Amino acid sequence: MSVASTDNAISTGRITRAFIYLMLILFATFYLLPFGIMVLNSVKPLSEITGGNMMSLPQVFTLEPWFKAWNSAQIGVEPTGLKPYFWNSLKMVFPAVTISTVLGALNGYVLTKWRFKGDTILFGLMLFACFIPFQIVLIPMARVLGFLGIAGSTPGLVLVHVVYGLGFTTLYFRNYYQVFPTELIRAAQIDGAGFFRIFWRIMLPSSGPIIVVSVIWQFTNIWNDFLFGASFADLDSQPMTVALNNLVSSSTGVKEYNVHFAGAILAALPTLLVYIVAGRYFVRGLMAGSVKG
Amino acid sequence: MSFLKINNATKSYGSTKVLHNIDIDVQEGEFLVLVGPSGCGKSTLLNMIAGLEDITSGTIAIKGQTMNGVHPSKRNIAMVFQSYALYPNMTVGQNITFGLEMHGVAKPAREKAMSDVAEMLQIKPLLGRKPGQLSGGQRQRVAMGRALVRDPDVFLFDEPLSNLDAKLRVDMRTEIKKLHQKLGTTIVYVTHDQIEAMTLSTRIAVMNGGYVQQLGTPKEIYDNPANLFVASFMGSPSMNLVPAKVVANGDGIFAQLPTGLSDQVNLKFSNPTEALKGFDQKEIVLGIRPEAITDPEGADRKANHIEQITNRVIVTEPAGSDTYVMSSLGGKDCNARMRADAQVVAGQDVPFAINMDKAIPFDPSSEMRIA
């Protein structure tokens, strides 16, 4: 937990440096290529793709596939485009990420700073959650959702994702708070701050980096989830991923590859955005100077 | 009635007892230092006073009120931690006023208290900074400011200077002492540095292994250590502890021991106690502080009885203000403090003057002072 330093790179010779850059560029290209092709083909008319030239630059530039994917493409039986499902995803992702992160932070806080008998065992059990495959929880989860009367709804999906993500977020925050100086908590106790006040005023403001990690992790996982969405959502609560699948695999009419590409990029955009916006906070150490050193 | 009363307090973690029946009374305005080696339970005792650790048995009372089970924030104490424990997300000003805010003090009053304290500690220019932007000494000041602003009944310090470099430590030591003289607040201060303990305290509790070994003024502790542990722990360089045999005859009571020249010398006790007479022909440990062994010219003229012996110098260590001279006494290395310009050379036989007023006999089996 110290300030990220930029001067710890080993100084290297010119040739080595050129080699390193070459490799980096090579790998970056390798990873960016599929995405590039997707972008290229999403701005072509369908005829250019079916004409057989997927790799070439578009001869006619058009944003039509994007609008279509968003507004009017056939998803299942309705020609709604991905738009409503995009909102469904957002309505699911925001509460789920927020709740699981806050609860994970609270768990980590309690497990490290308000130790109680059996806390390590409890934490060990919570860690199991990180290793349980999705498929195993499907049936019990369906029972629980039915019992609670929120099956097939967005709140139901939020619950599923919160429960499934809690193991991870707890792990992150516990490990982060483990090295958080306990003397700070003691000082705050003497100053008269209670359990939640300490959490809110002392712990959370110093948790920037780990909050970012938790949010990125949870956002990516929940946004990209297909299995839970496909299993537990009704038509009016289906997330983007399920809709994308329906778009691509709808069997009626011609396959509009350009629309499919645009839809796939649309579905991937939010996670991309989260990485770009939050990624730089990843490394920022907010704890500098709380204690000596 | 004492201001802070620790009555028969013990602390156990499970089956391990880390503090045994601690009894300490602190009067209002006293500066009590808890000193002892690492792991002796100083911090634990301090945390019990603060309410951060619960008391296994016994009581701790402040101003006549039992504090067992009372929340730390309700004890009207303030604490300065070894790591300073400044809230990293708050500015210096916010750090200082956080406690007042939590206690519901109105903003104008908070601001006033903050500026008074900042004035006193000369940290006004730092109020807007974050702890990460401060030097070690400045952080230390801010931590003190945070404690001072509360105007507590008792200040608790847990090794507040141990993270500072040597020079700053001495400066801050003086500053804390000045502050205590000015404010007259009751202070309990933990350190493992015996010089800090001597210079700051009005009374010292020397602790070891969860027991208070001795409680007394710095002078009592230094001049009349209750046992071998206190004798060796307090003082720098530490007290010479050499085995000797007690010999009583018509002329008085003597400690008989060999010098480095392998002849026996008899050192006459100035004021032998009755108890010491009972040790006739028995082995004791004789404690003599380095400054009680000098060159004859440098000996204390007011001393009742000075023994002069000749001994061989093993090594000399000039320390600027004094020269420390090592010789062998009773089969052990014996440190003597001579004037800086005393003419001594390693390998020579030179006269040593031993101030027997300051010689303290210990019982080697019980390790207690013979008194």
Ligand SMILES: Nc1ncnc2c1ncn2[C@@H]1O[C@H](COP(=O)(O)OP(=O)(O)OP(=O)(O)O)[C@@H](O)[C@H]1O
């Ligand atoms: N939670 C705990 N469980 C068991 N033993 C403990 C616990 N906390 C402290 N101890 C033990 O209690 C003893 C006293 O610890 P304490 O922290 O009070 O020592 P200290 O005198 O402050 O030492 P230092 O100078 O190193 O700070 C130590 O032997 C330590 O191992």
Ligand SMILES: [Mg+2]
């Ligand atoms: Mg300690």
